[in-house]
Amino acid sequence: xxxxxxxxxxxxxxxxxxxxxxxxxxxxxxxxxxxxxxxxxxxxxxxxxxxxxxxxxxxxxxxxxxxxxxxxxxxxxxxxxxxxxxxxxxxxxxxxxxxxxxxxxxxxxxxxxxxxxxxxxxxxxxxxxxxxxxxxxxxxxxxxxxxxxxxxxxxxxxxxxxxxxxxxxxxxxxxxxxxxxxxxxxxxxxxxxxxxxxxxxxxxxxxxxxxxxxxxxxxxxxxxx
Numbered sequence: 001x002x003x004x005x006x007x008x009x010x011x012x013x014x015x016x017x018x019x020x021x022x023x024x025x026x027x028x029x030x031x032x033x034x035x036x037x038x039x040x041x042x043x044x045x046x047x048x049x050x051x052x053x054x055x056x057x058x059x060x061x062x063x064x065x066x067x068x069x070x071x072x073x074x075x076x077x078x079x080x081x082x083x084x085x086x087x088x089x090x091x092x093x094x095x096x097x098x099x100x101x102x103x104x105x106x107x108x109x110x111x112x113x114x115x116x117x118x119x120x121x122x123x124x125x126x127x128x129x130x131x132x133x134x135x136x137x138x139x140x141x142x143x144x145x146x147x148x149x150x151x152x153x154x155x156x157x158x159x160x161x162x163x164x165x166x167x168x169x170x171x172x173x174x175x176x177x178x179x180x181x182x183x184x185x186x187x188x189x190x191x192x193x194x195x196x197x198x199x200x201x202x203x204x205x206x207x208x209x210x211x212x213x214x215x216x217x218x219x220x221x222x223x224x225x
Contacts, residue, residue, distance in 0.1 A: 061122075061124070061125065061177075061178050062126075062176075062177035062178055062179070063122055063176070063177060063178055063179040063216065064098070064122065065098045065099075065122060066097065066098065066099060066100060066101040066120035066121070066122050066179075067101070067120055067215055067216055067219045068091075068101070069089075069091060069101045069102055069103035069118050069119065069120055069212075070088060070089035070090070070091050070103035071215070072103070072118055072120075072211060072212040072215035072216070073118065073208050073211040073212060073215070074211060075087040077207060077208060077211060078105055078116070080204075081105075081114060081116055081185065081204045081207070081208060082105045082106060082107050082114040082115070082116050083107065083109045083112070083114065084107035084108065084109035085105040085106060085107035085114070085116075086105070086107075087105075089103040089104060089105045090103065090104050090105070091103050091104075092104055098122065099121065099122045100119065100120070100121050100122070101119070101120050102117060102118065102119040102120075103117070103118050104116070104117050105117075108190075110191075111189055111190045111191035111192075112187065112188075112189055112190075113187060113188045113189075113190060114185075114186070114187045115184070115185070115186050115187070116183070116184070116185050116204075116208060117182075117183065117184040117185075118181070118182075118183050118208060118209075118212050119180075119181070119182040119183075120179060120180070120181060120212070120216060121179065121180040121181075121182065122178065122179050123178050123179070123180070124178065125178055126177055126178050128178065129175050129177065129178045129179060129180055130175065132180060133152065133154075133173060133175045133180060136154075136173050136180075136182075137154040137156075137173060140154075140156045140158075140171060140173075141156075142156055142158070143155050143156025143157070143171075144156075146172065146174070146206060146209070149172075149174050149206070149209060149210060149213060150174040150175050150176040150181065150213050151175050151176055151177065152174070152175050153172060153173065153174035153175070153209065154172070154173050154174075155170065155171070155172045155202060155205065155206055155209075156170070156171050157169065157170045157171075157198045157201050157202045157205075158171075159195060159198075164193055165188060165190070165193050166188065166189075166193060166194050166195035167186055167187070167188045167195055168186060168187060168188075168195035168196055168197075168198065168201050169184065169185070169186035169201070170183075170184075170185045170186065170201040170202050170204065170205035170206075171183065171184055171185075171205065172205045172206055172208075172209040174209055174212075174213050176213055176216055176217065179216060181209060181212045181213050181216060183205050183208045183209040183212065184205075185201055185204050185205040185208060186201065187200075187201060
């Protein structure tokens with residue numbers, strides 16, 4: 001059998017290669033590959049967007065821990081509001097000192113008795129603090145707003161009588177971001193059986209609350225992160 005001329009033989013041998021090459025080109029550049037490339041790009045885009053977007057579960061808290069309550073008011077304020085009390089105060093034990101801390105001052109001078117409590121409470125978010133604030137002022141009707149104190153503040157004074165002895169108590173609740181500052185201030189006169197005037201108790205509670213809020217705000221840089 002006579003051999004084919006070299007060019008024709010070479011052409012015959014290369015034909016299958018050309019067919020496979022064409023087939024390969026179809027596999028690498030046809031519709032299927034285009035779809036795969038598009039899907040890959042979409043996946044990369046989604047992963048990139050997830051990596052660059054902030055986590056929706058992360059909550060930023062302005063205050064992460066309660067400040068020391070017994071140093072939240074000036075010594076002269078304690079002396080004025082609770083005559084005869086030790087200005088150092090006494091911190092009340094807490095189950096979680098990061099989230100709630102309270103200091104108490106009380107004294108009997110002559111027949112006049114005074115009691116002052118200052119509490120700091122830290123919540124998980126501003127929204128949680130707002131909810132707690134609304135619940136508390138809802139339980140203590142008859143008071144009013146205290147302008148310029150924290151984000152919002154409320155003051156109320158009530159008179160109680162037990163065994164003919166009057167006691168007048170003032171409560172101030174202030175919200176500062178995710179923190180609550182609660183002040184309780186009350187007094188009694190055991191000689192006259194009367195209680196101090198409403199104005200005296202209300203002003204005293206608000207004065208203590210203003211100093212406590214300032215202490216919280218000034219100590220922001222020292223809170224835990």
